[in-house]
Amino acid sequence: MRRLIVPALLVATALHLQCGLFAPREGDPPLDTQTNLLSFGDILSNGTSEEFPKLNYEDMLGDGFVYVSSYDLAHPFGRTDEIARLRLIEQTYLNSARQFTVAVAWEPDTSMPHTSTLNKMDTVSLYRVYAVTSPQLPDTLRGGATFRLVYEDIRNAWTIVYWKDTPEVEPGFFNPGFVDAPLAL
Amino acid sequence: MMRRAAILVALTSSVLFAQVNEWPVQLSIPMPEEAGDSAGVGAQTSQNLFEKTLRSRDLVYLTRNDSARYFEQQAQYDLTYDHGTPRNFRDQYLNLDGALWSKRLFLRSCQAGLTWSPALRLKTRQDTLGVFQGDLDVGPSILVHPLGVSIRVNGGLSTRLWNSEVAEHLGQTPQADFSSRTGFFVGAELANAYRMLGGTAAFASGEAYARALGEQTRLAGTLASLRIVKGFPTKDSFFVAVADSFLDGDNAQLSEGVSGKSGFTDEPSIVEHALAVTGGIRGTPRAHVVPGLAYAFSVHSKKYPWDPSILDDVKRRTTNALQVLLRTEEGFLFDYSGGIRFSWEFEDWLYDRTPDTLAEYSKNTNDVRTFRAEMVHRVSKLFPNGVGAAYAYAVSRNSRTYPVHDTARVDGVQRVFQNTGDHDEIIQRHDAQVMFYVSPRCSLDVFGGGASHLSHYLRGERSLSNMKNRMYKVGARACVYPLTRLRVDQTFGGKVEVGEYEYASYHADPSDPPPYSRQFYSRLNLECRLAPRVALKSSWNEMYDDDGYWDSRSYRDSAYLDSVGSSYRASYRIQSKTWDHRVSLSVVVRPVAELSVEVGTEARDVYAREFDDVKRAYVTMPYDEGDGLIPFIAVSDAGEGSPWSVEGRVAARIDVNRSYILRDPLGKGASLSYWDVRLLVNLRF
Numbered sequence: 001m002r003r004l005i006v007p008a009l010l011v012a013t014a015l016h017l018q019c020g021l022f023a024p025r026e027g028d029p030p031l032d033t034q035t036n037l038l039s040f041g042d043i044l045s046n047g048t049s050e051e052f053p054k055l056n057y058e059d060m061l062g063d064g065f066v067y068v069s070s071y072d073l074a075h076p077f078g079r080t081d082e083i084a085r086l087r088l089i090e091q092t093y094l095n096s097a098r099q100f101t102v103a104v105a106w107e108p109d110t111s112m113p114h115t116s117t118l119n120k121m122d123t124v125s126l127y128r129v130y131a132v133t134s135p136q137l138p139d140t141l142r143g144g145a146t147f148r149l150v151y152e153d154i155r156n157a158w159t160i161v162y163w164k165d166t167p168e169v170e171p172g173f174f175n176p177g178f179v180d181a182p183l184a185l
Numbered sequence: 186m187m188r189r190a191a192i193l194v195a196l197t198s199s200v201l202f203a204q205v206n207e208w209p210v211q212l213s214i215p216m217p218e219e220a221g222d223s224a225g226v227g228a229q230t231s232q233n234l235f236e237k238t239l240r241s242r243d244l245v246y247l248t249r250n251d252s253a254r255y256f257e258q259q260a261q262y263d264l265t266y267d268h269g270t271p272r273n274f275r276d277q278y279l280n281l282d283g284a285l286w287s288k289r290l291f292l293r294s295c296q297a298g299l300t301w302s303p304a305l306r307l308k309t310r311q312d313t314l315g316v317f318q319g320d321l322d323v324g325p326s327i328l329v330h331p332l333g334v335s336i337r338v339n340g341g342l343s344t345r346l347w348n349s350e351v352a353e354h355l356g357q358t359p360q361a362d363f364s365s366r367t368g369f370f371v372g373a374e375l376a377n378a379y380r381m382l383g384g385t386a387a388f389a390s391g392e393a394y395a396r397a398l399g400e401q402t403r404l405a406g407t408l409a410s411l412r413i414v415k416g417f418p419t420k421d422s423f424f425v426a427v428a429d430s431f432l433d434g435d436n437a438q439l440s441e442g443v444s445g446k447s448g449f450t451d452e453p454s455i456v457e458h459a460l461a462v463t464g465g466i467r468g469t470p471r472a473h474v475v476p477g478l479a480y481a482f483s484v485h486s487k488k489y490p491w492d493p494s495i496l497d498d499v500k501r502r503t504t505n506a507l508q509v510l511l512r513t514e515e516g517f518l519f520d521y522s523g524g525i526r527f528s529w530e531f532e533d534w535l536y537d538r539t540p541d542t543l544a545e546y547s548k549n550t551n552d553v554r555t556f557r558a559e560m561v562h563r564v565s566k567l568f569p570n571g572v573g574a575a576y577a578y579a580v581s582r583n584s585r586t587y588p589v590h591d592t593a594r595v596d597g598v599q600r601v602f603q604n605t606g607d608h609d610e611i612i613q614r615h616d617a618q619v620m621f622y623v624s625p626r627c628s629l630d631v632f633g634g635g636a637s638h639l640s641h642y643l644r645g646e647r648s649l650s651n652m653k654n655r656m657y658k659v660g661a662r663a664c665v666y667p668l669t670r671l672r673v674d675q676t677f678g679g680k681v682e683v684g685e686y687e688y689a690s691y692h693a694d695p696s697d698p699p700p701y702s703r704q705f706y707s708r709l710n711l712e713c714r715l716a717p718r719v720a721l722k723s724s725w726n727e728m729y730d731d732d733g734y735w736d737s738r739s740y741r742d743s744a745y746l747d748s749v750g751s752s753y754r755a756s757y758r759i760q761s762k763t764w765d766h767r768v769s770l771s772v773v774v775r776p777v778a779e780l781s782v783e784v785g786t787e788a789r790d791v792y793a794r795e796f797d798d799v800k801r802a803y804v805t806m807p808y809d810e811g812d813g814l815i816p817f818i819a820v821s822d823a824g825e826g827s828p829w830s831v832e833g834r835v836a837a838r839i840d841v842n843r844s845y846i847l848r849d850p851l852g853k854g855a856s857l858s859y860w861d862v863r864l865l866v867n868l869r870f
Contacts, residue, residue, distance in 0.1 A: 022582045024639060025641075027641060028643065030691050056649060120799065121797060121799060
């Protein structure tokens with residue numbers, strides 16, 4: 001019997017240790033440009049003393065995230081929908097030279113009281129006005145956005161849990177229902 | 186034998202991928218169905234009240250069975266009632282299924298009957314109108330037994346009546362018009378047909394059904410399965426199983442809208458098909474080793490052909506899997522079971538069309554190839570005196586690759602479509618247990634283990650979150666009988682979980698250290714038999730856990746380290762901690778042999794704190810329950826074959842110092858007192 005069991009265990013061990021069956025494949029180090037194509041870092045840093053530690057969408061949009069447009073408050077979108085929309089923007093606004101061709105500017109509203117520090121114990125709201133410009137868009141798309149943010153102690157990070165978009169033109173550039181029809185470059 | 190079972194059960198419950206070293210369920214032989222009771226009346230009531238939610242089910246059934254006819258009728262009423270909470274709803278359901286069969290109506294092997302399935306549903310919400318739905322399926326059935334095979338054919342009238350504007354209390358308001366749909370249903374069923382042909386056994390079952398409710402909803406489906414088992418002179422066995430299901434059409438049902446108001450809505454028409462073929466060879470023991478080999482192929486597709494906007498479900502998944510099993514024969518020197526399985530899967534989105542629009546190109550990037558490898562080894566040895574050891578090891582790899590890399594001109598723009606989610610997930614787990622001392626008055630065992638979980642994205646766009654989590658655990662358990670009537674059972678242990686980012690330097694500025702957590706526990710149980718039918722029970726449980734992150738140099742940028750100089754020390758930063766204390770004391774009385782009544786109380790104090798970055802101190806967490814006293818009475822019936830059984834528990838939590846703050850944002854404290862009632866009664870006569 002040992003003539004069978006021992007070789008079987010040796011084969012299993014060899015599979016495990018030698019042929020990399022249970023080892024990960026080679027991967028790439030993080031891209032420096034992965035995080036801020038849509039300038040989300042400016043939402044916090046442009047007006048407060050805080051910042052998002054990570055700007056990839058999975059970490060920046062918290063659990064239970066909701067996006068809602070002021071034009072259709074009855075139909076909110078979830079975190080998966082919004083992440084898909086932001087990724088689609090990244091795919092759509094690439095020119096033939098593979099350069100990202102859309103710019104987003106986030107600014108505090110000067111007519112609102114200035115907030116420089118955020119209370120990490122509480123849910124906080126921030127209002128930002130934005131402008132989306134691209135040579136592939138016929139016009140600059142403007143609007144306002146109310147963000148509700150929560151500080152996650154465990155991850156030591158601010159996350160966005162609610163985003164109410166108030167675009168000047170329906171339905172809004174960041175709306176998952178937005179239909180991109182950019183001009184060719 | 187009991188201890189041996191305990192060890193194996195503990196390992197089975199703690200090991201992942203247990204199915205890798207087990208024979209595939211698809212290749213198991215169908216068990217013959219047990220015949221039901223010939224006649225009788227039964228009742229069952231189940232009541233659960235916790236805080237302000239009541240879940241109740243009452244059921245009465247009647248069966249009559251003689252040589253000429255069979256009759257059954259049931260009445261089931263379900264109620265879920267939530268009062269005084271933000272949800273505040275009341276759901277009611279009444280079912281009056283029944284059947285009447287006449288045996289030997291035309292021939293000895295032919296039965297004919299009538300079945301009926303009326304059901305009523307009423308859902309109401311406070312401040313909004315509710316919805317009512319009534320269903321009735323009624324029609325004749327015929328059961329024939331040609332060549333010893335049972336075939337049932339049925340059909341009849343199907344009608345639905347509904348109203349989507351019903352007030353909370355039906356008596357208050359006449360409501361808007363009721364709507365209805367009437368149609369028909371037909372069905373046929375072949376149940377577990379069995380044939381023996383030479384050395385080959387075949388089991389077949391099948392079902393087909395169709396339903397039409399007016400012009401709007403039509404649905405048809407089939408289910409079929411065939412299993413073949415062939416034995417060889419070598420005593421090895423060959424198994425094949427084929428199963429197929431098909432569904433085409435649409436349905437309509439109650440659903441809840443965004444506003445919280447329910448309605449009767451048509452679902453989009455769906456076409457869904459699944460086919461699975463599994464084959465395997467189960468070997469006879471050779472040199473005390475039982476080998477096994479299995480292969481499986483399956484394909485599953487789903488789409489909504491009349492609603493192209495639903496792209497998420499236009500997909501087809503194809504899977505191939507190969508599994509090798511090995512275990513030692515029963516009664517061998519030691520017990521070993523192990524297995525390795527490889528599976529390859531391809532999920533093809535938009536499989537029936539070429540992408541054209543931007544949204545379709547984007548969805549098409551979800552095409553994914555998955556490779557899984559799973560391996561389990563489990564070995565144990567138990568000596569006749571109860572001393573022994575067991576060890577289990579499990580490892581798996583799950584690799585996803587997104588192959589679509591399209592370049593296309595869409596809307597006048599040249600675009601690149603690619604999914605960056607290529608990912609490897611590797612999980613390993615070790616579990617060990619040693620029973621190193623066993624005597625009639627004492628047993629002692631230790632257990633421990635570890636696990637690791639690696640999440641590894643391949644592409645630079647996602648690899649920032651690459652992380653490895655490790656878990657280590659250890660514990661010991663002792664059971665002592667210092668006196669004949671006294672049993673003391675003590676378990677204690679601990680667990681640590683440590684995280685580590687693959688690219689630590691990318692998490693240094695701003696500092697984003699990895700998670701770290703600990704858990705320690707102790708459970709002491711005492712049971713003292715005071716008299717033949719009276720026992721005293723007591724328990725003392727302590728559980729401490731904390732959660733935070735490991736602050737080390739790897740996760741600090743050089744500017745910060747320069748500013749603090751040599752005073753910097755790597756440390757565990759606790760963000761939250763909970764200490765749960767529980768003590769209970771109860772008396773168990775058995776007035777009769779089958780019935781047990783337990784009366785006692787539990788005292789509990791939960792200490793939950795989290796770190797406040799502003800105050801630089803630990804503050805009470807919102808869900809800190811504080812001190813509570815929970816008196817309870819429990820009744821259970823251990824008798825088997827008895828015409829009745831009962832199991833119930835009534836407990837009340839009494840908030841001792843009104844320290845619960847969850848419902849009071851100002852932190853002034855609010856009472857957390859509630860009832861916890863569970864009751865299950867079965868009667869049959």
